[in-house]
Amino acid sequence: MNIEEHVKFINPASMPAGPGYSSVVEATNVTTIYISGQIALNPAGEIVGAGDLAAQTKQVFENIRHALEAASVDFRHVVKLTFFLTDISLMPVVRSIRDEYINLANPPASSAVEVRRLVRDELLIEVEAIAVRA
Template sequence: MEKQIIKTSNAPAPIGPYNQAIKAGNTLYISGQVAIDPVTNEVKKGDVVAETHLVMKNLQAILTEAGYTFADVVKSTIFIMDMNDFGKINEVYGQYLDGSYPARETVQVAGLPKGVSVEISMIAVK
């Protein structure tokens, strides 16, 4: 099985030794995305709703670059700093999906890169 690196300038560049996504066969593995504006490379933090929208837009840009959509997502992992934000994050997350929701877990963590409030990774299959 061939491994293909997926890169787009419409999502933030990696902040470490990893890629935005890897396509292996018909499966796309998207690295965790945080609220970094791909145009300015600035972190947007403070408002968890705005952060989550930016994270979802970054994920959408990577999916699009690879030829996938949110409908192809089979698994999501959401990391959040404060479980009290779960409802707000969940509401935004749901706006990007068409009702055929993927499997998912949401985990509260002690810290996230760049001090953001939310990070989301995805796996998609065609």
Template sequence: MKKIINTPNAPAPIGPYNQAILVNNILYISGQIALNPNTGDLILDDIKRETHQVMNNLKAILEASDMTFENVVKSSIFISNMNDFKLINETYGSYFDGHNAPARETVEVARLPKDVNVEISMIAIG
């Protein structure tokens, strides 16, 4: 049985999808961008601030599912410029203990929704 997860503490979906789906204690979180859920503003002026907003959006969805970053087993990071990798990686890494970091890939793509610089999706197990 699947359970749809949507929280007002993360941005509402901008298409035909949900923030996350929980199936058999596995949480599949849709890609999050740096959209502030309170104001609707995109944060694009600084890659570290942008990445923090993405991670805060993911955190809100995890919390709505009674999980934390410790439950995350897989992340996918999509970036528009590999030159930003170091700063994104540092910011992302600050949300995990080194030994608890999930499996991950980081992929440079030609373009992301709303022309953001970073989008991150996750899979977590409860």
């Protein structure tokens, strides 16, 4: 799929510019793919990087990569990411790893939320993704 034919990443001059995300994403004539919140579990169900946000974030993005591949797409097709962190002040750590995966020229829309805790106490991050396919 030529993503550029179906998805427009928009950053209106009338809105404040965000670092590393698009303010608006318009997708037409596509199938929407919703990826459940991914946590730092490896294929054996073991937590990766207990206490290490960078290691957990890397595992989360690898899990998202596998989910995207299962739907026959990749990170170029991601139009929205939602981050849940137990410490939002560490978002720069997350962004540095996220930037290894996403299309930096047309980054997806994004939201980040600090939460008191996730499904397991050892987890520091969870990420949901929405992708599209023509």
